[in-house]
Amino acid sequence: MSGPLGCSGGCVSGCAVRNRLHLPTTAREMLAEQDADRLTMDALAERAGLGKGTVFRRFGTRAGIFQALLDDDERAFQEQVLSGPPPLGPGAAPLDRLIAYGRARIGFLIGHREIARAALDGSQPIPAGPETSLSRIHIRMLLGRIDLGAADLDVLAVQLTAALDGPLLLHLSASDLTETAHQTEERLSQGWQDLVQRVCRP
Structure with missing residues (x-):
């Protein structure tokens, strides 16, 4: 079964690397469009097409x-x-x-x-x-x-x-x-x- 970024069960490490690159890029896109106050963990997860847990593991806090x-x-x-x-x-x-x-x-x-x-x-x-x-x-x-x-x-x-x-x-x-x-x-x-x-x- 593939995840939001096309990851299968056999490429967990590859998905982690892509997520590490994908999340900051997505966050910068959001900042270019709106104030920093509107960039939340939930909003970033939704925009990136990932679970909130993935965002939490990557950043810890907002x-x-x-x-x-x-x-x-x-x-x-x-x-x-x-x-x-x-x-x-x-x-x-x-x-x-x-x-x-x-x-x-x-x-x-x-x-x-x-x-x-x-x-x-x-x-x-x-x-x-x-x-x-x-x-x-x-x-x-x-x-x-x-x-x-x-x-x-x-x-x-x-x-x-x-x-x-x-x-x-x-x-x-x-x-x-x-x-x-x-x-x-x-x-x-x-x-x-x-x-x-x-x-x-x-």
Whole structure:
């Protein structure tokens, strides 16, 4: 007997793999069509043609759906940082890369603000993404390639990472701001550039 995705009893593992790919794709399609509030476990199961138990095993909770989407996009973002084109990726001067990283990170967080808020499970703060430590490591590496004299680069890296803190940026991009998300992103990005240029001034 075949299941919703054409799976027979002899291809359980193959079905599991297809479901793992099918569910996030379906969730993104639903988000493109409607608000995050309307994406529920039941709605996703119905749209994907799968049982609710399958969705539950894949994500655990409704918040888990959004966390999985955030994790996937975070990995893609980090890939751009590690091997994408300059100035975000390798090949540009360290100061240019530092500015580009902050601008890209701000854009990422504001662009994912609805998914990030929906990823809350009630026991954790607003997620900044699972790679916050990599942000600090990356910033520290770039600072080490800039002549900053006797500056404490470890502390400076922590402080600059805090300026890209997810909860702060997501709060600033909330509905209490009168600007559009694009305007907020541009102001914050320019602020990051001004900050970094002043910190790294010879």
